[in-house]
Amino acid sequence: MNKLRPDIRSLSKLQIEDFFSLNNKPKFRANQVYEWLWKHRVLDFNLMTSLSIDDRLLLDSTFSINSLTLHDYKSSLDGTVKFLFQLNQNKVVEGVLIPHRNRYTACISSQAGCSLACTFCATGKLKLYKNLSAGEIYDQVFLINEFSLRKFNKPITNIVYMGMGEPFLNSTNVLNSISHITSKQGLNISAKRITVSTAGIVKIIKRIADLNPKFNLAISLHSANDKVRTKIMEINKSNSLKDLAIAIDYFYHKTKIKPTYEYILLNGINDSIQDAKDLIDFCKKTPSKVNLIEYNQVANIPYQKSSKRSTKIFMDLLEKNKILVKFRRSRGEDIGAACGQLATQNKK
Numbered sequence: 038m039n040k041l042r043p044d045i046r047s048l049s050k051l052q053i054e055d056f057f058s059l060n061n062k063p064k065f066r067a068n069q070v071y072e073w074l075w076k077h078r079v080l081d082f083n084l085m086t087s088l089s090i091d092d093r094l095l096l097d098s099t100f101s102i103n104s105l106t107l108h109d110y111k112s113s114l115d116g117t118v119k120f121l122f123q124l125n126q127n128k129v130v131e132g133v134l135i136p137h138r139n140r141y142t143a144c145i146s147s148q149a150g151c152s153l154a155c156t157f158c159a160t161g162k163l164k165l166y167k168n169l170s171a172g173e174i175y176d177q178v179f180l181i182n183e184f185s186l187r188k189f190n191k192p193i194t195n196i197v198y199m200g201m202g203e204p205f206l207n208s209t210n211v212l213n214s215i216s217h218i219t220s221k222q223g224l225n226i227s228a229k230r231i232t233v234s235t236a237g238i239v240k241i242i243k244r245i246a247d248l249n250p251k252f253n254l255a256i257s258l259h260s261a262n263d264k265v266r267t268k269i270m271e272i273n274k275s276n277s278l279k280d281l282a283i284a285i286d287y288f289y290h291k292t293k294i295k296p297t298y299e300y301i302l303l304n305g306i307n308d309s310i311q312d313a314k315d316l317i318d319f320c321k322k323t324p325s326k327v328n329l330i331e332y333n334q335v336a337n338i339p340y341q342k343s344s345k346r347s348t349k350i351f352m353d354l355l356e357k358n359k360i361l362v363k364f365r366r367s368r369g370e371d372i373g374a375a376c377g378q379l380a381t382q383n384k385k
């Protein structure tokens with residue numbers, strides 16, 4: 038990373054326009070530069086061939102372009118691909134491509150490590166190393182999309198912010214990355230195809246609702262009982278279910294977007310009939326959907342997936358109570374790419 042020159046990808050298009058104005062250059066140059074940076078992901082000013090040589094030199098002497106690179110990848114027997122992306126200083130973050138029927142979903146990271154330490158999650162065992170920049174988040178999507186085009190001849194269809202980290206503890210960079218992904222001069226992917234998943238940072242859910250976002254919101258709920266939830270998700274101590282429900286309802290009424298509750302079924306922890314009833318009550322507060330997720334074994338974490346029988350009873354009870362529910366089977370478990378398994382932080 039060049040510490041002396043600012044990263045041009047941390048600037049908005051307006052800020053790039055201001056830069057050109059200050060240097061007595063036409064503002065439309067900013068459009069050209071923006072497209073080179075985001076649509077084409079050109080990381081060398083000298084390759085921006087629609088700019089004059091003078092302009093390229095000016096940019097090169099003023100800015101740097103920081104990026105993340107693809108270091109390695111592994112493919113699962115079920116087609117899922119796990120990527121290792123390299124940051125500076127030997128650190129890596131992980132992303133995943135999940136091909137399933139007509140969907141090609143990119144699961145990306147928003148932080149290197151995580152500060153929240155949910156007890157069922159491998160990333161939670163790592164310390165937070167840093168918030169990823171908007172460019173580093175965007176690069177994961179861009180590189181996974183390129184891979185998908187090469188390997189499957191299909192572009193990615195969906196993006197989920199469900200990799201390493203808590204997106205709403207890096208909300209400015211996450212929102213900026215979404216604006217580049219959705220921009221016609223970026224990847225031009227509809228916000229409706231993007232889902233941001235949070236462990237439930239109440240204050241930020243409300244703040245983002247006020248911005249009237251178009252992307253989908255998922256809540257890592259995993260229990261609708263304060264006692265149980267606090268045991269498995271420390272964040273519940275400071276962001277209780279009562280406050281979370283109020284924030285979610287606020288989000289729904291501002292945006293008309295139904296939140297999805299992610300619920301990993303853990304044997305003997307959150308999969309009883311009473312747990313299902315608590316979840317039903319919680320769901321009835323705001324129009325919503327539920328994804329029941331099969332737990333993926335993580336080394337040194339003592340939880341186990343729920344039995345087939347408990348899963349069926351739990352799901353049937355939700356359906357009987359008219360809750361929109363889907364069951365998500367584990368994918369990419371054999372390569373450590375499944376939900377809750379992402380944990381590499383240092384380059385191997």
Ligand code: SF4
Binds near residue numbers: 200202
């Ligand atoms: S589930 Fe999400 S918020 Fe919780 S520790 Fe894992 S990455 Fe962090």
